[in-house]
Amino acid sequence: MRRAHPTRSILMALTVLVAPAAAHAQDITASAPVDVSVTVYRDPYRNEGGFDLNNLNGFALVTETRRVVLTPGQHRLRFEGVADGIEPASAIVSGLPTGVIEKNRDAALLSPAALIDAAEAQQGRVLLSRTTPSGLTTRSEGTIRSGADGGVVIETTDGIEALRCSGLQESVSFEASRTGLSAKPTLSVLTRVNRRIEATIQLSYLARGFDWAADYVVSLAPDGKTLDVGGWITLANGNGTGFPGASVQIVAGRLNRDSGEIEPIDFGRPILARCWPRGSTSDTPDPIYIERAYPLGFEPWRFRQRAMAMPAPMAAMAESAMAKDDIVVTATGRAEQEDLGDLKLYRVPDRSTVASRQAKQVRLIDSLAVPVKRIYAFDTYPNNTTEFEPMEVILRTQNDKASNLGVPLPSGRVAVFETAGSGAATRKLLAGETSLRDLAVNEETEFKLSGGPAVQVRQTTESRERPDPPPPGVKGQTIRTGARFNLVDRVEITNAHPFPIEAEVEVYIDGGEELVRADREPERKNGRPLFRITVPANESVEFRYQTVYYE
């Protein structure tokens, strides 16, 4: 028995001789996180819409508190189980009394192919076991001569062979102590201490594969004069690492991201039997595939996309809108907001688990009875004849305390519900979907919806004339050359509602163009004429405006 292992003894001696020369560092693994904080940032390049759970482009700042005991000497202190989306360059380790000599993140994780590659690089002995169909197993020692990528070539006492090309069951096993690979994403730091230290260390890093979104539910009161605003924060972790019992924050506002591509991580590959050509005389040509026919208009991928696009909060939103009276609004359940420099930070009140590949929701806002104006809007420009079209609906309010708001509103999607029916048949139904940009306190807040057919608008250019000869200038010091055109446009608004409506028509005027006369006195908004019109119930209103421009 003793004679059977001379090679093993030599290998061990080799290890002893070589190891001190290579590095004096001793591997020490820090404890699992005893405390963890996760701050989630949204994708800076995503618009107000929701995110795709399979492709999260936001990120998070993860801060882990871990414990470690160091004896005098040089150590490779390993932090196992960091998020797999870690940006190693952003890692900060604080709490080590003597500082950090260097930080490392090895991208190769323990995997079948990584084991083969490590065995090949170290020229270590592997054990090849081979089993015949009759169940007879033989074992022989060998070395790996080429790595996993192009197929494994192994050298045994018999000669050179290729792994799994013979048709027999073959597998290799490795010396446990020599792989040097970690099973989880691992960050390590090299540090040196001269006395025994028990330290509490903070490791913080940015990690990709997170995102969050704000989703608002706006419910209009039956009289249409007020609305209730509810909001959810939905945050998602697409990493393979979970963060149990974490303190969770999210940050609103757009911040710069400039890191570029993340360093690659090798999650490992299987060992594939890549052999020599294996055709035989009995091979037949490849069968022809016939694509499955679908009924006209049925596109399976579209259905899949729609299922994916249906965001998790939507279900909850619909539910909350249906049963508004059942919502228990508690201050403790809501995310608390504070300023973080020029950004807004929201703190989830209780510790919470951000599990791997999970989306989770926290209440962002609940504001009841927000006074609102319902405006029917039309943007137009002179010299433009249109067909009748429905006017856009704007629900306008001010983000201030007087309007029961007055809190920063992070950008997000908005679902607007209105009441239908009366008495016992009252139902809340989705009236439209829109979005909000980042709104600071005191900003004008508008929910824009596409209007229904009840309120229609049309503009007609009635006349386009060039008086001859052109008059030499009209107003003040303005000197004009070229031919002058006179335009008269007519706007008609029809209201099929049994109640009066407020309408706004904004006229986009080009440089040099001028509004000279109108049936109604215009106001000004964004430097442009704005007509504010009340259309009585079941009536229509029309007005004309005259503009001039010069060729």
Add this chain to the structure above:
Amino acid sequence: MNIRTVLAASCALAALQSTLPAFAQDKALAITIYADDLALVQDKRPVDVAGGRQRIEFAGVSAQIRPETVSLSANGITIVEQNFDFDLLTPAKLMEKAVGSVVTIVRVNPATGQETREQAEVLATNNGVVLKIGDRIEVLRDDGLPVRVIFDKVPENLRSKPTLSVTVDGDRRGSRPATLSYLTSGLGWRADYVALYDDASSKIDVQGWVTLTNSSGTTYDNAETTLVAGSPLRAGEYDSRPYGRPQRPQLVEAGTETGDRERLGDFYLYPLAERTTIANMQTKQVSFLDVHGVPAKHGYEFRNYWMGTQEEPQSAKTVYRFATGSAEGLGDQLPAGVLRFYMRDKQGDPQFIGESTIDHTPMGSTLSVSTGDAFDVKVKPVVEKRERLSSRRWRTTMKYTLSNASPRAVTVTLQQDGLWGDTRIQSETMRSTRPNADMAEWQVNVPANGTSELSVVFDSSY
């Protein structure tokens, strides 16, 4: 393990070494990494010269070596030729190279496990292996039964990893030191900065790390490593500036101070203090800068790119300005990299507030770095009036409304860009400066939770 085993092992080790062509154990690696995916590897190791013509092999060179840059220097040898073998060893290549030669096949009886050995000549490997066994020709594993194929040896030019071989002419026998040097891609570095801004004192603490990455396919053991800040342009290549470079200028003043770091021509050198192992696929960071309490000015900036209306208020950029000089600054030149800003939240925990790339920056410079958009500070430019004075003269009245929802007064640097030609400011409600002919700039104070307005009349030829 007893002493006898150790001794036996040491003897075995000695025996093993004498058969190696170049002693990997004694090799001293020096690596110089430049900033744009270029590194110089200097590999010193003793080689055994037999005298006369001989081939020396260097395994474990970078897999992304540029073979045309290889040079080998040692006393008393002349280089005859250099080869870089990258035909990698795979089962398919093994069989292909065996065409025309004899291999051993072992047929295994599936029922009994009994083995039958035969010698076979490989005739072809096109879509299947054709063998000649005795005077019969058959297709390998045509019947699907297990057959092991055993090769005597690995063909000489099939390697498990890229190998450089040099044929030399040696004058005499004996071991001597040789230096192999070559350029490779796959190694790169940049700087990463962590800046913690303290709002109360308007100061930043900055840590600088050099981050080097190795995707060259090879591990470099125990290497003496030097990083070069600067981008020596290689012949025939364009200056490929990093993508996504910010449009606003960050270097306000270029510094004129000299640091005490080692130089190489116009570039600064950052040698790592200790030898280090750069593993393949590894990201490694080493500290090079740690300064505390550097004054930094927090401000806001907004640029309107042309004389146009913004339909909705736009956020101003958050900007931090600080110096890199020895007085009241970072006191070092900064290699290009990413500067990440952190700030403490109400509970005292540092939170990330944005980042920006910076270019190589000389000592004594002033940097102005933007971290992102301010949630509460916004600007809404509106064209109030646009009149045509003549066919070639226009008058534009702009109104800028600045709003501040934060509980403290701020100053916004407001810039109107796009003042091409002979654009003049006819009147303004606040004095402007003209940083350049295309741009006017105002410093607008906005009260806490309030708004400010600025009106300007431009006289322009378009």
